Amino acid sequence: MTEIAFHFNVPDKLGYACRLLRKAYRSAAEVGVLGPAPLLAELDRALWSFDQLEFIPHASTKQSGGVVGRYTRVWLAPSAADVPHHGVLVNLGDEVPEGFERFARLIEIVSTDERDRQAARRRWRHYGDRGYTIQRHEVGAAS
Incomplete structure (x- = not known):
């Protein structure tokens, strides 16, 4: 059964996602990141520049062919079905990711924004109603 974790009260969702992906990359984890296209585009830019001395290799599932597809462990994708592995799934979106069950872990990142928190509550209920341990x-100010 998929392990599910919610990271609540994240003041900077993209910055937190970058640090989380850096940690996952360093541990050789395979990670898929889901979210709306504009947010994934922002994350793509942030992964190039969030740390002056470090870059997190990543690719969009649109770039899945060739060399990029063989060597990338971090994927930015519009849906879980587009992620080419079953490792960790990070959700930056408002909805329950369709197909999350095929992943070993799901991480939900939730900001301090009230609309984001309400959407997270709906996702929490969805997982809890299906018997997942959450x-x-x-996070708070310590992100």
């Missing part, structure tokens, strides 16, 4: 991480 871990809660309070």
Whole structure:
């Protein structure tokens, strides 16, 4: 069964996602990141520049062919079906990712924005109603 964790009260969702992806990359984890296209485009730019001395190799599932597809462990995708592995799924969107069940882990990143928090509550209920055990991480100002 998929391990599910919510990271609540994240003041900077993109910055937090970058740090989370850096940690995952360093541990050789395979990660798919889901979210709306504009947010994924912002994340793509942020992964190039969030740390002056470090770059997190990543690709969009639109670039899945060739060399990029063989060597990338971090994928930015519009849907879980587009992610070419079953490792970790990070959700930056408002909806329950269709097909999340095929992943070993799902991480939900939730900002301090009230609309984002309401959407997260709906996702939490969805997972809980289906019997998933959910871990809660309070991030707050320590992100």
